[in-house]
Amino acid sequence: MNDPRTILSMAASATSSLAGTDPPAAVELPSNWSSQLWLPALLILLGSLMGGLRTLVASPLRHAILDALSERRRAQVEPNLQSPLPLGITAGMLRALCVFGAAGSLWPLLTGIENPWLQALVWVAVGLVAALFLEGVPSMVARGRLLGPVLASLPVVKLLAWPLRPFSYLLQTVLHRVGSDPASAASRALLRELSVLARDSEHSGRLGDNERRMIGRVFDLPQTDASEVMTPRTAITAVADQATLSEVLQLAKQEGHSRIPVYREDLDHVVGVFYLKDVLAGLEQGEPWLSVKVGDHMREPYFVPETMGCLALMNQMRQRRVHLAVVVDEYGGTSGVITIEDLVEEIVGEIEDEHDPEGESPSLREVGPGEILVDGRYPIDELNESFSASLPEDEFYDTVAGLLCDRFGYIPSPGESLRVNGLLLEVIEADDRKVAQVRIQRQGPATPEADAA
Structure with a gap:
């Protein structure tokens, strides 16, 4: 039963019966068929190692992956990974050569099978086995496994990198010409790998709800x-450039801000930013110092x-x-201001400091x-998440x-309400320019229609 000829004969009979043709009496394989499998098997194994090495050197998390190694082994490996792009291209070319070589060496053996259905079946089986190794090894390397065999191939790749250098340079030039950005590709790869790690950690119970939400916000x-x-224009705390330091210090104390935009004439002409720490050293000079114009500091x-993306903005700031x-x-008009704290809160959630009401969010209260x-400015997506x-x-x-104004078609007054998707939204505080505060109550199961009450 373990004889390959018997197995292939059974497969031939099955495929022939499905095709409605008479099966061959027996499946004949070349006498040296087992020896002919060594070369393609070796090439597929080498190709999978090359794929694993390419994944390692191209990964934005490679330093974290290498933490699985001992300090001595890591010290030996890291100097060889200083040029990840050329090394990754070389490993990719070697992987492609191994795959083509394996396919070419298998061709004489597989074309010797006379039954066309069985030949196709064997091609599919070989393809699945090859895919298992060629995709499985890089995936395991990304999780910090199989580093020993993969790193053992590093000297060979470094040695072959020199004769393949012209092709590597040509490929880098082509990628640059067509607009491929390695930094952008690395960012996308980082997000993919974080997604995989988050999914694995969540399934294993090592990732809590807060951590999962934070990773989702990063994506x-x-x-x-x-x-x-x-912070929108209507909520900006700003000061005129002709105000004195005494006035701006009083405003900073009242509002709890250490950085205040400075404008000339109106908010559409912001001319600077006042930093409280820039004037602290001169406060000991007393009244003369406090009468200085804020525009001078x-x-x-x-x-x-x-339209600037928050991730790019965080990097620029x-x-x-x-x-x-x-x-x-x-x-060119001023729409609002944004701080590093605002960007960080997009990832970790609301940060309460000494100027915020103790124990509760400044915009949502149960x-x-x-x-x-x-608050009327509370984002709907955050409300959906926090209030289910x-x-x-x-x-x-x-x-x-914005939802209320869109549904009513005007700025609603206090007391007006709206039912939408099982919630009752009642305007508590509003004026002729904005809705300041809204009460939201659960009314029942979600419904697709919304009616003004």
Whole structure:
């Protein structure tokens, strides 16, 4: 039963019966068929190791993956991984050569099978085995496994990198010409690997709800625009450039801000940013110092468009060493301001400091079972997540106030309410320009229609 000829004969009979043809009497294999399998098997194994090495050197998490090694072994390996792009291209080319070589060496053996259905079946079986190794080994390397065999192939790849250098350089040039950005590809690979690690950790019970939500927010960050995170124009605390230091210090104490935008004439003409720490050293000079204009002690403002992605903005603010950016619209007008804290809160959630109400979020407060009070500027997506709600989201609004204004067609007054998807939204505080506070109560199961009450 273990004879390959018997197994192939049974497979031939099955495939022939399915095809409605007469099966051959026996399946004849070349007498040296077992020796002919060594070369393709070896090439597939080498190709899988090359794929694993390529995954390792191209991974943004390779330093974390190498933590599985001993300190001595890691010290030996890391100097050989200083040029990941050429090394990864070389490993990729060697992997492709191994795959083509395995297919070519299998061709004489498989074409010797006369039954066409069985020949196709064997091709599929060989392809599945090859895919198991060629895709499985890199996947295991990404999880910090099989590093020993993969790193053992590193000297061979380094040696073959020299004769393959012209092809590697040519491929790098082509990738650059067609607009392939290695940094962007690395960022996408990092997000994919974080997703895999998060899924594995969640299945094994090592990842809690908070950690899972934080990782989900990291994935959403590149698709989140600055306009979705900023403090809007109507809520900006700012000061005129002709105000005195005494006035701006009083405003900073009252509002609890250490960085305040400075404008000339109106908010559409922001000319700088006042940093409280820049004037602390001169406070001992007393009254003469406090009468100085704030315009003499401000820093250059950093302007960003509304459509700038939060991940790119975070990187830019870190490189420029600025903590506050002014968000402008397409006409150059001020739309809002955004701080490093705002961006960090997109990942870790609301951060309460000494100026926030103790023990509660500044924008959402639970007042009873199934009942909350929210600020009109509270984002709908965050409300749906924190309150387990299903309020509709739309490209024309982002906040609770925006939903109400969209459904009513005007700015609703206090006391007006709206039922939507099992929730009752009642306006508690509003004026002729905005909805300031809304009470939300659970009314029953979610319904697709919304009615004004």
